Amino acid sequence: MCSRARGHAWKLDGEALMSVMLKGSVRQGRLILDIDVAVGDEIVAISGVNGIGKTTFLRVLAGLLPLDTGTLQVNGNVLDDVNNQIFVPAHLRNVGMVFQDNVLLPFLSALDNVAYPLMASGIGRQEAQQLAIDAMGQHGIGHLAQMKPTQLSGGQQQRVALVRALINKPQLVLLDEPLSALDVDARREVRSWLRDQLKSLPGTKFVVTHDLVDIAELCDREIAFMQPQLQLLGNETQTTIVR
Amino acid sequence: MSTGKRRVGAETPLFVWVGASCALLFLLLPLVGLLKRVAWSGIFGAVASGPASEALRLSLITSVFATMIALVLGLPLAWVLARIEFRGRSMVRALVMLPMVLPPVVGGVALLGAYGKSNGLIGGWLFDVFGLQLTFSPLGVVVAEAFVALPFLVMAVESGLRSIDPRFEESAATMGLGPSERFWKVTLRLLAPSLIAGVAVAWARALGEFGATITFAGNIEGRTQTTPLAVYLLLESDPEAAYALSFVLLAICVAVLVAMRGSWMGRRS
Amino acid sequence: MTVALASLLPTAVRASPIVEVSKLQGDLTISAATSLTDAFTELAKQFRKVNKGVKVRLNFGSSSTLVAQIESGAPSDIMASADLTNLEKLVASGNVVVTPKVFARNTMAIAVKPGNPKSVRSIADLVSLSYIALCGKTVPCGVYASSVLTRAGVVIAESKVTRGIDVKATLSAVANGDADAAIVYKTDVLAAKKSVVGIDIPSAQNVKAMYGIAPIRGSKNSANAKAFIDFVLSEQGWQVLKSIGFERP
Numbered sequence: 001m002c003s004r005a006r007g008h009a010w011k012l013d014g015e016a017l018m019s020v021m022l023k024g025s026v027r028q029g030r031l032i033l034d035i036d037v038a039v040g041d042e043i044v045a046i047s048g049v050n051g052i053g054k055t056t057f058l059r060v061l062a063g064l065l066p067l068d069t070g071t072l073q074v075n076g077n078v079l080d081d082v083n084n085q086i087f088v089p090a091h092l093r094n095v096g097m098v099f100q101d102n103v104l105l106p107f108l109s110a111l112d113n114v115a116y117p118l119m120a121s122g123i124g125r126q127e128a129q130q131l132a133i134d135a136m137g138q139h140g141i142g143h144l145a146q147m148k149p150t151q152l153s154g155g156q157q158q159r160v161a162l163v164r165a166l167i168n169k170p171q172l173v174l175l176d177e178p179l180s181a182l183d184v185d186a187r188r189e190v191r192s193w194l195r196d197q198l199k200s201l202p203g204t205k206f207v208v209t210h211d212l213v214d215i216a217e218l219c220d221r222e223i224a225f226m227q228p229q230l231q232l233l234g235n236e237t238q239t240t241i242v243r
Numbered sequence: 244m245s246t247g248k249r250r251v252g253a254e255t256p257l258f259v260w261v262g263a264s265c266a267l268l269f270l271l272l273p274l275v276g277l278l279k280r281v282a283w284s285g286i287f288g289a290v291a292s293g294p295a296s297e298a299l300r301l302s303l304i305t306s307v308f309a310t311m312i313a314l315v316l317g318l319p320l321a322w323v324l325a326r327i328e329f330r331g332r333s334m335v336r337a338l339v340m341l342p343m344v345l346p347p348v349v350g351g352v353a354l355l356g357a358y359g360k361s362n363g364l365i366g367g368w369l370f371d372v373f374g375l376q377l378t379f380s381p382l383g384v385v386v387a388e389a390f391v392a393l394p395f396l397v398m399a400v401e402s403g404l405r406s407i408d409p410r411f412e413e414s415a416a417t418m419g420l421g422p423s424e425r426f427w428k429v430t431l432r433l434l435a436p437s438l439i440a441g442v443a444v445a446w447a448r449a450l451g452e453f454g455a456t457i458t459f460a461g462n463i464e465g466r467t468q469t470t471p472l473a474v475y476l477l478l479e480s481d482p483e484a485a486y487a488l489s490f491v492l493l494a495i496c497v498a499v500l501v502a503m504r505g506s507w508m509g510r511r512s
Numbered sequence: 513m514t515v516a517l518a519s520l521l522p523t524a525v526r527a528s529p530i531v532e533v534s535k536l537q538g539d540l541t542i543s544a545a546t547s548l549t550d551a552f553t554e555l556a557k558q559f560r561k562v563n564k565g566v567k568v569r570l571n572f573g574s575s576s577t578l579v580a581q582i583e584s585g586a587p588s589d590i591m592a593s594a595d596l597t598n599l600e601k602l603v604a605s606g607n608v609v610v611t612p613k614v615f616a617r618n619t620m621a622i623a624v625k626p627g628n629p630k631s632v633r634s635i636a637d638l639v640s641l642s643y644i645a646l647c648g649k650t651v652p653c654g655v656y657a658s659s660v661l662t663r664a665g666v667v668i669a670e671s672k673v674t675r676g677i678d679v680k681a682t683l684s685a686v687a688n689g690d691a692d693a694a695i696v697y698k699t700d701v702l703a704a705k706k707s708v709v710g711i712d713i714p715s716a717q718n719v720k721a722m723y724g725i726a727p728i729r730g731s732k733n734s735a736n737a738k739a740f741i742d743f744v745l746s747e748q749g750w751q752v753l754k755s756i757g758f759e760r761p
Contacts, residue, residue: 461674
């Protein structure tokens, strides 16, 4: 269950202790996003209507989109600072990301997809594959190892993508609607697995989701994207969850 | 998915079947006509020795080199055209298509204008400084073939690059791969089908090139007389050899293209 | 009778047309050797003036290619060849059933780039050049060139010879390309004017190219064909050929 946070917690704790501090703006086509956010080692839900900029926000955190103004700090490291012309590109940030539609590499098997981040960080192929198969097995998708993404269902792809995103113990986790392709039962199962995984990771975890149950079950805090600005909501969970 | 052949057939309009059959017939009838003329018993003899075999060997070697040049030059060009926005981009793209629409002989004249030893823009300089004469040389054949084949490769690769979802590369970036790694390990592999198709088309075009070759590189037996040139001349003096040679070239081309398709077009359900 | 009258008139005056000729109608397709391009274009023009009802189509190419076309069934009414060998092929295959008539003679010449940069003076000098252009081995002008080389006792390695598909392409290799010299018909050298320089070949080494003309059997326009052939063989026709540089048969 989510703990309840009230008010603007970040002010209470003081800047230096925040894992993620982002204050700036970015423009993507006709969308202008003005952000002022600081969160700690929490699981943060990101909600809002379609097209409002939730994915853009994740892309800025990931290093796929530079800020136009402002700064971004993660765990004390400056990843983006427009005034001082500092920008750390995505491949140098220790990020675990699940995109909408998963985006598994189609020419690799599920196993190789999961092992990829490990190999990219220097672990040998054999060892990486062993770690990958272990992780997949733990999550109950070991049997999918040799299959190609095109042979998997949407839900299976999503699970593989999740395992891949978390396998390298990233310092920043960005999940863009990670449970959307799963049916209700699978969703429940994966959600509880995900909660355990995320809780065991240090660092901040951002989850974009429309599902109220996800918000309630998974997260410590919710950030609601609204026009024209971003607002920080306390998580007073009044919704009723139907099991 | 589909439950059987009958269902798929019923969904295709009749005019599509008719059009496709006509197209196939249009292409196959001349092929059958050619096959009918080949004297099968003497085919090996006709091709195994003399000018015919030299022409075949020259064609195969030059077309492969020409395709390699088209690849090395065409891939970066396609990248720029597909990924980088700049003023005049559509103009550049139209220029790249130029060798495709130029009559090949005119292409040869253009090549002479650039690389001809006597009157070319840089041809004289190439000869004086490097002792390099492209005209009447196998290298000139490669240049002529690469010139006509390049646009085909650029077109196929540019189209392929545009159709790649950029999120694959982004996903790879979040997994820790730098730009260079992403290019070799992700982009190229996603591009593979288009790349293979582009290489195949470029190679076939290089192999069949006649007008630019004969105008620029000349027609010297053993040096620049490629198979199409040899076939043209043989048609008057020894038609049997001409048909045989044509068939052998065709067979090699078909064999390679079929082999390429098999390994890269994947097995989709 | 009319012919005798015509021969009394000064040659500057055009012979008046015979009344029956100008009533000719229909098409006329002439396959002629590339070296006859300028000559036959002019001859066709003059023929048309007198025979306004005849539509003349000229098809130029190397004589050997044209013969191959006719033997494959190309609808041609007349063949004008740069040698008699090709006409004999047509006779042998039954496409020509009358005796071909020789209507002109030609000789060979060496063509080099303007200014003769390699100082070519004779056939023997060709050996020292990097590349020369000759017509294809089975094309008449290529056969004649071989004869010239043999008579001059000169052998040139095939690896230095670029073979043109007809005489114009061969000449173009010198005029526009990198070939240092070509052996082509004298008439082609004359026609090329400033783009090449001609070097004469002494008659001891030179050959006489015999140009023949014949109607094709079974053509639908045999009356037109006969009229044109008569015209080529006439004094007026000869004047045209002479002005191009051909010699009397």
